Amino acid sequence: MTAGVLAIDAGQTGIKVRLGGHDIVFPGIRTDEPLLPQLAAVARGAVERTGVPASVIAAGVSGLTTREADAAALLARIDDAGVREVLLAHDSTTSFLGALADGRGAVVAAGGGVVTLAVGRDSVARVDGWGYLMGDAGSGYWIGREALDAVMREYDGRGPATRLTDVARERWPDLAQAYISLQSAEDRVSIIASFAEPVARLASEGDAVSQRITVRAGGELAHSVETALRRVRTEESERFSVCAIGGVFRSVRLREAFTSHLSASELDVALVEPLGHGIDGAVALAGLVPGHPLATAVSVARA
Incomplete structure (x- = not known):
């Protein structure tokens, strides 16, 4: 039609x-x-x-x-x-x-924000999508926020060294004043989310802090999928398709962490490519x- x-x-x-x-x-x-x-x-x-x-x-x-x-x-x-x-x-x-047509399973869409939707035989479950102030765990914003937290922890001596500090200094040479600049910026949400890209890059290059952030993000996204599927599952043997879409999944390490968490679940799931947009x-x-x-x-x- x-x-x-x-x-x-x-x-x-x-x-x-x-x-x-x-x-x-x-x-x-x-x-x-x-x-x-x-x-x-x-x-x-x-x-x-x-x-x-x-x-x-x-x-x-x-x-x-x-x-x-x-x-x-x-x-x-x-x-x-x-x-x-x-x-x-x-x-x-x-x-x-767009991703699964009229199939049964879950779609997690993760860019700057994130929302997961699962569809079962009789019901639907939405998980997260509650915005950057109250949710969006594993999203680009969440990753960026974790990155900046790690930068300031290193600056204070509360956390380990990370190459993310060099990235932050490119924007704010004086890190002691970075929070003032960020809080007063109208586009502060997109600025924070923009740090997701260097996290993915540095994780692939061996930065341990970036790797930990990335693995945690993958785990958060997988947890949302598992939660949504449990809410719509009617039989323990039920098999679901899972589709992961959005910019954060361009990170190979994040996608690996996401897949690893799902594989360890008791749920019977198959990760599939989207049918469309x-x-x-x-x-x-x-x-x-x-x-x-x-x-x-x-x-x-x-x-």
């Missing part, structure tokens, strides 16, 4: 849209402004730019809250007589559908059957 479907994969770094064979990228969601007007503007803009009419709009949105998950309100804002149906879901749902999951959202466990996580409105 893809004819007439306007699929939206909306994140903070960019909004991907697919309509009538055209793939378009719009600027990312502005979190300081109301969400639904932004999605409505993207939908109208996609129709205008492609010249293709849409009858169904299916959107997966990063950080979608319960209050914002109002498909009827979005349908009213779009104000297009040709649009007969709107489906709105958290991007963990569309990430799952979030935009493919948004397309699949329009064809989700009512009885599927994920259907309860989708807000639907029809004209």
